Amino acid sequence: MALPSAISEGFLSPSEPRVASPEGSESQDPRVRRTRQILQQTLAELLRTREFETLSVQEITDAAGVNRATFYAHYPDKFALLECMVAGRFHALLQGRGVVFDGSCSMALQGIVLGVCDFLTQSLRQGAGAQCPKANPLPPHMESAIIAVVRGMLLDGIRKHPPEGAHSPELLSSTASWAIYGAAREWLQTPNHLSSEEFAPAIQRLVAPILHPES
Amino acid sequence: MALPSAISEGFLSPSEPRVASPEGSESQDPRVRRTRQILQQTLAELLRTREFETLSVQEITDAAGVNRATFYAHYPDKFALLECMVAGRFHALLQGRGVVFDGSCSMALQGIVLGVCDFLTQSLRQGAGAQCPKANPLPPHMESAIIAVVRGMLLDGIRKHPPEGAHSPELLSSTASWAIYGAAREWLQTPNHLSSEEFAPAIQRLVAPILHPES
DNA sequence: CACTATCTGTTGACTAAGCGACAAATGTCG
DNA sequence: CGACATTTGTCGCTTAGTCAACAGATAGTG
Numbered sequence: 001m002a003l004p005s006a007i008s009e010g011f012l013s014p015s016e017p018r019v020a021s022p023e024g025s026e027s028q029d030p031r032v033r034r035t036r037q038i039l040q041q042t043l044a045e046l047l048r049t050r051e052f053e054t055l056s057v058q059e060i061t062d063a064a065g066v067n068r069a070t071f072y073a074h075y076p077d078k079f080a081l082l083e084c085m086v087a088g089r090f091h092a093l094l095q096g097r098g099v100v101f102d103g104s105c106s107m108a109l110q111g112i113v114l115g116v117c118d119f120l121t122q123s124l125r126q127g128a129g130a131q132c133p134k135a136n137p138l139p140p141h142m143e144s145a146i147i148a149v150v151r152g153m154l155l156d157g158i159r160k161h162p163p164e165g166a167h168s169p170e171l172l173s174s175t176a177s178w179a180i181y182g183a184a185r186e187w188l189q190t191p192n193h194l195s196s197e198e199f200a201p202a203i204q205r206l207v208a209p210i211l212h213p214e215s
Numbered sequence: 216m217a218l219p220s221a222i223s224e225g226f227l228s229p230s231e232p233r234v235a236s237p238e239g240s241e242s243q244d245p246r247v248r249r250t251r252q253i254l255q256q257t258l259a260e261l262l263r264t265r266e267f268e269t270l271s272v273q274e275i276t277d278a279a280g281v282n283r284a285t286f287y288a289h290y291p292d293k294f295a296l297l298e299c300m301v302a303g304r305f306h307a308l309l310q311g312r313g314v315v316f317d318g319s320c321s322m323a324l325q326g327i328v329l330g331v332c333d334f335l336t337q338s339l340r341q342g343a344g345a346q347c348p349k350a351n352p353l354p355p356h357m358e359s360a361i362i363a364v365v366r367g368m369l370l371d372g373i374r375k376h377p378p379e380g381a382h383s384p385e386l387l388s389s390t391a392s393w394a395i396y397g398a399a400r401e402w403l404q405t406p407n408h409l410s411s412e413e414f415a416p417a418i419q420r421l422v423a424p425i426l427h428p429e430s
Numbered sequence: 431c432a433c434t435a436t437c438t439g440t441t442g443a444c445t446a447a448g449c450g451a452c453a454a455a456t457g458t459c460g
Numbered sequence: 461c462g463a464c465a466t467t468t469g470t471c472g473c474t475t476a477g478t479c480a481a482c483a484g485a486t487a488g489t490g
Contacts, residue, residue, distance in 0.1 A: 029445080029446075029477090030282070031445085032446075034249070035447075056466085057469095058467070065248070065249065066245065067245070067447060067448045068469095069450095069471090070448070072469065244447090244475075245447085271438090272437080273437070281478095283479095284440080284441090284478075285476080288476080288477080292438090
């Protein structure tokens with residue numbers, strides 16, 4: 001089939017963040033949008049009852065009513081599909097809440113932090129983990145996908161209103177996004193943790209100095 | 216594109232009942248199933264807020280994300296799509312209730328009558344009509360589609376257990392299906408009508424003699 | 431009346447998706 | 461270890477869907 005352009009649209013290079021750009025460079029061909037949406041939605045439904053590791057590409061495409069060869073025309077493997085699915089849904093969650101980080105507004109940062117906490121919660125409520133509190137709550141590909149979305153939003157905002165510090169926007173956004181995810185992950189694993197609304201301000205106070213070096 | 220076979224699958228000849236065979240001859244290609252399902256579902260959603268007559272093929276295909284030329288590869292016009300959509304949904308309603316008419320079981324006939332009443336109710340609750348009680352409650356193509364489904368179910372049952380009368384199964388099923396629809400339609404237009412559960416037995420008693428000529 | 435605009439079917443070139451088959455990798459069991 | 465089944469990518473061919481463009485129909489509008 002050979003869809004070289006489709007690959008760069010379905011996911012990014014494996015070396016870099018390697019996550020979907022859910023809005024950035026989506027295909028205009030309705031067929032492409034359709035099959036990717038079907039595959040992502042099907043994966044989300046399968047993950048309600050199945051472990052991601054136990055799923056084969058065959059099962060996913062069968063459930064989706066999509067040919068297996070078509071799958072490989074869009075994603076190199078099931079991990080890439082997972083990343084795109086997570087990135088898309090997390091991005092949609094933030095979009096639905098109207099969260100737009102435009103630089104230094106702490107309200108937007110608060111929204112992102114809240115989004116990460118809530119997305120993490122809902123992802124593992126009906127997900128694989130939750131048996132051993134010490135175990136990794138989510139597949140690593142899911143984690144990197146969430147971080148990549150956060151990084152992208154922070155990067156956009158920083159570029160619009162760059163702070164005075166000498167650090168590059170890429171460094172700032174990467175540092176902050178990993179910090180946010182790490183904090184949220186730690187919060188989630190704490191046995192009797194506060195609600196996300198109660199705890200998010202604490203994370204925000206920890207992370208804000210990264211973005212505003214001298215304030 | 217030329218899909219001569221697809222046409223005969225999407226709908227039947229315009230001269231005869233002209234309704235979809237939702238299960239009978241469905242295509243095995245996932246793409247055609249997908250496209251037809253998308254179009255039918257989109258039409259159903261549009262009908263919640265729009266009048267059928269005011270909808271153009273353009274609007275339907277735009278909302279469905281399907282090319283207009285593709286539409287004409289499956290349906291000759293929007294009326295055919297409406298018929299297929301109604302037939303499919305009504306058939307699904309009966310399937311969901313486990314209604315199978317296998318000849319002379321009055322319970323199954325009761326189920327069909329109840330299904331017609333309930334389907335009519337829900338179709339016009341969020342539909343076009345309901346402004347003037349004298350007006351036609353539903354577009355004629357919807358009505359013929361419902362009747363055709365009923366006729367098909369009755370015909371299947373009669374063929375399995377043919378009654379002793381000299382009439383053909385086709386005549387019996389057609390007569391009964393039109394009678395059922397006419398009765399249900401009259402019931403629905405009555406200002407303070409009974410519930411469908413209360414009124415269905417009356418329709419059933421009226422119609423049963425058609426199917427059992429000398430009992 | 432002509433002018434504009436929209437909708438309707440239809441056509442042909444291009445592209446994505448389906449399908450079967452294939453070799454290679456990966457488990458899995460005796 | 462070998463035999464076996466499953467999964468994984470990949471390839472060529474066929475088919476369905478997209479897209480732009482077309483002529484004809486219908487309907488306002490000045």
